[in-house]
Amino acid sequence: MSESLRPVSVCAFTDQLSPEERSIFKSLICEKISEYFDEANNLSLHGLEEEDSFFQVASIIRYLTPFHEEIPINGVAYYGRPQWMNATLLMKLQAEALDRKYQKLDRTDHFLSCGGPVADALAINSEIVDFVACHTGKVVPTGIASYLYYDFAGGGIKPHVDTEVFSINMMLMLRHQVASEGESSSTVLFPPGLPPEYYKLQVGEVMLMYGSSTIHTRTMINLSEDIHLLTIGFNRR
Numbered sequence: 681m682s683e684s685l686r687p688v689s690v691c692a693f694t695d696q697l698s699p700e701e702r703s704i705f706k707s708l709i710c711e712k713i714s715e716y717f718d719e720a721n722n723l724s725l726h727g728l729e730e731e732d733s734f735f736q737v738a739s740i741i742r743y744l745t746p747f748h749e750e751i752p753i754n755g756v757a758y759y760g761r762p763q764w765m766n767a768t769l770l771m772k773l774q775a776e777a778l779d780r781k782y783q784k785l786d787r788t789d790h791f792l793s794c795g796g797p798v799a800d801a802l803a804i805n806s807e808i809v810d811f812v813a814c815h816t817g818k819v820v821p822t823g824i825a826s827y828l829y830y831d832f833a834g835g836g837i838k839p840h841v842d843t844e845v846f847s848i849n850m851m852l853m854l855r856h857q858v859a860s861e862g863e864s865s866s867t868v869l870f871p872p873g874l875p876p877e878y879y880k881l882q883v884g885e886v887m888l889m890y891g892s893s894t895i896h897t898r899t900m901i902n903l904s905e906d907i908h909l910l911t912i913g914f915n916r917r
């Protein structure tokens with residue numbers, strides 16, 4: 681981040697904090713995120729003062745994230761279909777996601793389920809760890825894999841940053857059924873001081889995102905949508 685993007689006085693203050701204190705301060709700042717969005721997860725800023733305030737919040741969150749100097753400004757380390765995502769692996773993950781769908785654990789504005797044997801093995805696979813490291817630097821796998829389901833109108837996920845249980849989130853699109861492309865929801869990232877970025881992952885595509893650094897959301901799910909995702913967590917070291 682360039683010096684001009686930093687709220688200097690806050691940075692000077694946080695530089696004096698211990699890692700634990702920085703983490704607590706970051707959690708407090710993150711509680712402000714929802715104030716800048718409407719009920720449909722759209723950024724809703726009224727006037728320059730509010731725009732500047734949101735910019736400062738996004739900048740401070742980024743600044744308080746470990747390794748922030750090495751993180752791309754939009755928080756995206758990779759986006760596309762990697763070679764290792766072959767048809768066989770995709771089919772196995774799709775089948776496991778479908779099976780796990782009926783063992784959903786938690787519902788807030790989306791459904792969550794733990795990974796199964798295929799996803800859990802992928803989360804610690806050395807080829808996958810090397811792939812992540814190639815795009816982010818040295819990483820350790822957390823072994824945490826979770827299937828996410830968005831399959832009801834009005835679902836989505838509120839704007840947030842991820843906790844530092846894992847700072848790098850590998851998101852794999854396994855299924856996205858929608859009646860028409862115009863009704864399709866998106867993953868949205870909010871890089872500090874830049875326009876929001878919208879991503880519509882195709883089935884088989886992967887996004888490597890620094891979810892603990894960049895504010896992100898999913899726009900509201902439409903009536904016709906059915907989305908299955910797998911997320912796998914990694915940490916920098």
Ligand SMILES: [Fe+2]
Pocket residue numbers: 840841842891896
């Ligand atoms: Fe997230």
